Amino acid sequence: MPFHRATRKCLKPKGTPREAKTLGDYVKAKRPEAGLSQAELPAQLGVDEFIVLSWENGHTLPRVSYYSRVVAFLGYDPIGEGETLPEGMKVYRRREGIDQMEAGQRIGVDEGTRRAWETGRRVPNSINEVRLLRLLQPATNPQPPGEAGVGHSIQDARASKRSDALAR
Numbered sequence: 001m002p003f004h005r006a007t008r009k010c011l012k013p014k015g016t017p018r019e020a021k022t023l024g025d026y027v028k029a030k031r032p033e034a035g036l037s038q039a040e041l042p043a044q045l046g047v048d049e050f051i052v053l054s055w056e057n058g059h060t061l062p063r064v065s066y067y068s069r070v071v072a073f074l075g076y077d078p079i080g081e082g083e084t085l086p087e088g089m090k091v092y093r094r095r096e097g098i099d100q101m102e103a104g105q106r107i108g109v110d111e112g113t114r115r116a117w118e119t120g121r122r123v124p125n126s127i128n129e130v131r132l133l134r135l136l137q138p139a140t141n142p143q144p145p146g147e148a149g150v151g152h153s154i155q156d157a158r159a160s161k162r163s164d165a166l167a168r
Helices: 023-033 040-045 049-056 064-074 085-096 100-107 111-119 126-136 150-167
Strands: none
Touching (some): 023 049, 040 049, 040 064, 085 111, 085 126, 100 111, 100 126
């Protein structure tokens, strides 16, 4: 058949990196670059060897208490800084390695209020907004005024809620 088109397909060889989608993928890609074996990295991070294997294979995610160690190993946070207040609050908790209760205590609000802000159900008042912005902005890299970021998103959310209320 002279006009028959054939397509050849083959599996990628083992060790060929795929696009990183999970934190474990980033760890799996960085470990050989850092010259560490599967036994050396867990010792460096202070975790069990099977925990790192579980991250690398995508079975589990690092606990919040381990997240800052993983970010230090990678040299960056692959998840990013977050563009909205709820995202910024989650990033803060991961970066600091604290749970939800500790985050509420640091902010100075009860658990229900913190949860409502972090899920986006409520927007903080102006006093709490200032307190949150001070807490969420990294001390080494503050956002310039008017730039997109967590503070800008809070103002957008507040303006959106006001316009929705006026439209009713």
